[in-house]
Amino acid sequence: MTRPRTLPTAEGPYPPTEEMLNAPVSEAEQKRGGEELRAAWKTPEGWRYVTAVNNSEVGKWYCLTALAFMLIAGVLALLMRVQLAYPDMTFLDADRFNQFFTMHGSAMMFLFAVPMFEAISILILPAFLGARDMPFPRLSAYGYWCFLIGGCFVLGSLLFDAGPKAGWFMYPPLATKEEGVGPDIWLLGLSFIEVASIAAAVELIVGALKCRPPGMRVNIMPLYAWYVLVVGGMILFAFPPLIAGDFLFELERSFDWPFFDPTRGGDPILWQHLFWIFGHPEVYIVFLPSIAIAAMIVPTVAQRPIVGYSWIVLSAVGTGFLSFGLWVHHMFTTGLPQISLGFFSAASEAVVIPTGIQIFAFVATLMVGRVKLTLPMLWIAGALAIFVAGGLTGVMLAIVPFNWQVHDTYFIVAHLHYTLFGGMVFPVIAGVYYFYPFFAKKLLSERLGLWAFWLIFSGFNITFLPMHLTGLMGMPRRVFTYPESSGWGWLNLISTLGAFIVAAGFAVFLFDLLRPKKAQGQIPRNPWGAGTLEFSHDVPEEAWGARSVPYVTSRYPLWDQPKLLARMDAGRYYLPDAPEHQRETIVTSVIDAKPVHVQRVTGPAWITILAAIFTGGAFIFPTFHIYTPAIICAAFAIVCIMYWLWTSTARPPKDDMRDAGLGLRLPTYASGPQSVGWWGMWITMLGDATAFASVVFGFFFYWTARPDFPPEGAAHPAGLWVAVAALAAVAAWALTVAARESNARGQVTLARIALLLAPLAAGAAGVAAWAAVRDLDPTSHVYPAILWALMVWLVVHLGAGVLMQGYCLAGSVFGKMTPRHDAELRNVTLYWHFMAVKALVTTAVLGLAPGWLT
Amino acid sequence: MSDIRDEQDAHEFRAEALSLWRITFGPLIWALHFVCSYGATALVCAKAGAEAVPVLRMGIGIGTLLALALIFWFGLQAWRQWDLRRDREWENDAGTGEDRHQFLGHAGFLLAAISFIGVVYVALPALFIGTCA
Known part of the structure; x- marks a missing residue:
């Protein structure tokens, strides 16, 4: 057998010359391209509208849903403020108050702040990149529906008086011992949403890396894309520890495996670590994309390029890293060694440097530009003022002795609301005003906007500024009432009044956002005079994203490439038509955005x-x-x-190549690192490996934290079975690799045999891993429990691996996968590379670690 | 007119043609230094006695010097790649291979600088605090 031809690569002239770009497109050609694209990208109508997966539709639903959840959580806050307005109020009882503050925090974080980032990015990132859509539109849609179902489930629990009530960070033992289903709703409902968040992160990272328009090298991509990359990466490393924590927590609640029960060797502090390894980066996960909106608005307002582009990239990447070294500053009172506290205190101070740099870059841009004070700029100004105040109290809180003093008081409540309102709510509202013409094709009212701003800005400060003092006077957070003798009454009354002013501001904003604007007529295409690609949008709306995908040579193409808009509209650039009425977008290389292939999107x-x-x-x-x-x-x-x-994915195409416009011919199929699916798998696996590492961290954490780990005379896993598991897993991996290689050489039968044997080996590995720990009782002590947890984790992942191998086998048998079109098999092999490492680490912990540790 | 299969840029600036990872080397060393310092402290304070603390501090000191040297070296490489002294260009905002190359140098240099400061910050507690208590 001979090696089959490899896949074709791009051919034709690139980059396009000015002469090529000047050649006119004939009327007939323009008409044909436009009609084909309109047919391909047609949004479903009537009740089928819900089946839409286009980023513009899903993005809008996502934003509106997150907004609705935010309003519900806001109403909870108002009700709590009523209860706290006077001493000894009986408006809410203690139990309901506990449910409300727990749900207020959980909903604002998990149902508003993080999803809102994803929603906005899904909505506008492709437009920044002149892309037609995200690389995996159905994944966005799936993530959205998961979010909607999960959010309604979690919030709905309040209606049945069954909400969680242990606070948004669910500390055990309070939360593990809590009666009712509240904590289970929190753990499972939010895990479900976290999975959706990770899906969105994968989508956004691949979008920013692979779906940029030709010519948009990394040094000229919009800053928003840089922030999306950083934040996507942070989600991959921050959310998995929480998912691992949820996994252990739910095993304790459902099956009584004592991970956090100190009487059986567990340790509640492990939860705090896992929660805050997620929780602190999460603050930056909501802050960075919001400040990214500011990075897009500021140059437009100043009508000049941003000052210090590289410095802002430094700031985004640097903050992303440093924010992972801060988590223990939420745990300063847990009795860790002083030196350890010192590390986190120092890192907490260090993160101020990159955070400050970007704010200075914004101020510098505004200083050298000619600023016109528009509504978006007003909200950004408010954001900077509030965020800087919150940042300053953050610097105070990073200092251990001061932190001890105000730990769990209203000072913390004030600080976190200053950072989140300044760092997230205000910039996002600025973004709504700024991007509203882009996604709604209408303008918001100037007068109502001013009212909303001043109500929310003043109301916010009236609410939260006094809380610093309330906290310093000793009022603990999360109390449902307080005695008159405490002397906090007047401060709380002021805060409550302020909260209602904020609410009035939101009412104005909401009215303006949702009122019908039929009378407004058609708006200008680029009302702010922006320089980035999203304002090349079509007014009135077209669903195709970009009429043709431009060749970009500048950070602000609408300012620096004067003919760009006309050429895009005429279909002069890439992919100006859709002959097969299929949705497509162009995939480019990571660093220099050279066209690589045409990706069919679902x-x-x-x-x-x-x-x-x-x-x-x-x-x-x-x-x-x-x-x-x-x-x-x-x-x-x-x-x-x-x-x-x-x-609908990776089907062998009818034609190998497609005319992409401007003489360029691009392949229609990609496999391995060229394809977006491979990148999606690689990024997902990075997150999955982080979650796995968190469970393994748990094992070693118990060893350092507990003298009785492993307990004396404890039974250990059966060594023989552990060894069998390791060997079988490695065999399954080797067979998968062999299948990929033989398939690529055209030895299809050999590949099928390997794909038949590989799941058997994987199954044997799973059974052996189970047999190794079968005789241990996971409810007796945390040592057998964590070994069981590792086994369960391994078996579940082996199961997924088996399904993938079977999928490839079926693909090979039914002609979906051929020696040349082997994207699935390459992705599955990548999965198995990670799988093999996980299996070896698990078996090492099961079989070898007990020997080393005792 | 050039053809898309010409690998001109890749030859000229092969250094980072493959990946973006290089600019994160500085922060990665910071992260490694941080995790090692924290992990070693947790281990020593939980499992060893007070007599091991000076050894720990010494170890963190050596690790810090190593980390700083590595970051300095990456920073120096990035500085050369930025090539500020030759062409005095700060923005690197053109859509050319050269500007992309120098931009990544600039960003890498700045990230090395912030990582250097970060490592110094994180090492300070070990310099000033002498016990686990």
């Missing part, structure tokens, strides 16, 4: 909604300890996802 579908509903069932039923329907739902979810992948 269109409207019910299957994503079905998949989300079943995934929801798999998470929601276990909340009530109902497991059989949960397992059935999980199975159906897997079937749905497989069906969706099978029918």
